[in-house]
Amino acid sequence: MPTPSARDRILDTAARLFYRDGYRGTGIDRIIAESGVAKMSLYRHFPSKNDLIVAYLESRHDYWMGWFRDAVTRRLAARGNLDIMADALGEWFATEDFRGCSFINMIAEAGGGAGDDPRLLAQAVAHKASLEDFVTGIAHDLGLSSPREVAEEAMLCIEGMIIRYQTTHASSVIDAGRRTLGRLHAAHSAA
Incomplete structure (x- = not known):
């Protein structure tokens, strides 16, 4: 090597x-x-340090989105329900080095405007938009009504799960996320 x-x-x-x-x-x-x-x-x-942070965030985005896509796609084959995203997140939460979302952490440290470098906030916004687009695609593929609205609501659950688990490390976060995403799926399923 x-x-x-x-x-x-x-x-x-x-x-x-x-x-x-x-x-x-x-x-x-x-x-x-x-x-x-x-x-x-x-x-x-x-x-500059901010140039290094931007490069890290770009790399982290590529890595994490690739991992999440794979984790969700693997589970979709077995159970076509939005709640599998909670299980995918649970897999991430169980890793030894889980410290939450790099983008949420950066915004928390730098402030809502990401300090004095607009590139940092732009990185976080782009990452979250990419994640929401992925969730929209999943909702569409599952045949749910209003996939964009489903994704907007699912994002609240996903982000909330990440923060809750980061602060509590309670497995009940995964169970609650699974229930919430399951109800969202049922509410948008064709009758």
């Missing part, structure tokens, strides 16, 4: 630290030390 490039080592290290310790709690010097690159190398690839 080839040795990862300096850029990849920086991004991998930043991803691990940002997700585990937060954006504010992770300093550039720590990323440099743990990635084993020179300061000049970091700044050549990422001129």
Whole structure:
């Protein structure tokens, strides 16, 4: 296996630290030390910490959306109901390093306007729009009425589950999400 490039080592290290310790709690010097690159190398690839955060969020979006699509699609074959999204989230919640949604965490740390860099808020908005589009597609494929409205309501449940589980680590969050998404499915199913 080839040795990862300096850029990849920086991004991998930043991803691990940002997700585990937060954006504010992770300093550039720590990323440099743990990635084993020179300061000049970091700044050549990422001129500012926010540039590194943007690159991390892009990478996280691609990774997480790919994972979620796969997790939902696997479950749809067995049970064609919106409630399978709760089970997919439960799989994520059960991972050892679960720390919530990177995008929600970033907004919480930087403030509603994502601090002084509009790219950060734009990343979060784009991620959530992509997730909502995916859920809309699932609702459409399941033959539910008003797929966009279903997705809007499902997003409230999905986001709420993530926050609730992040704060409580209670398995009842998954059960409640499953019930809520199941009722939403039933309300929009053809009679």
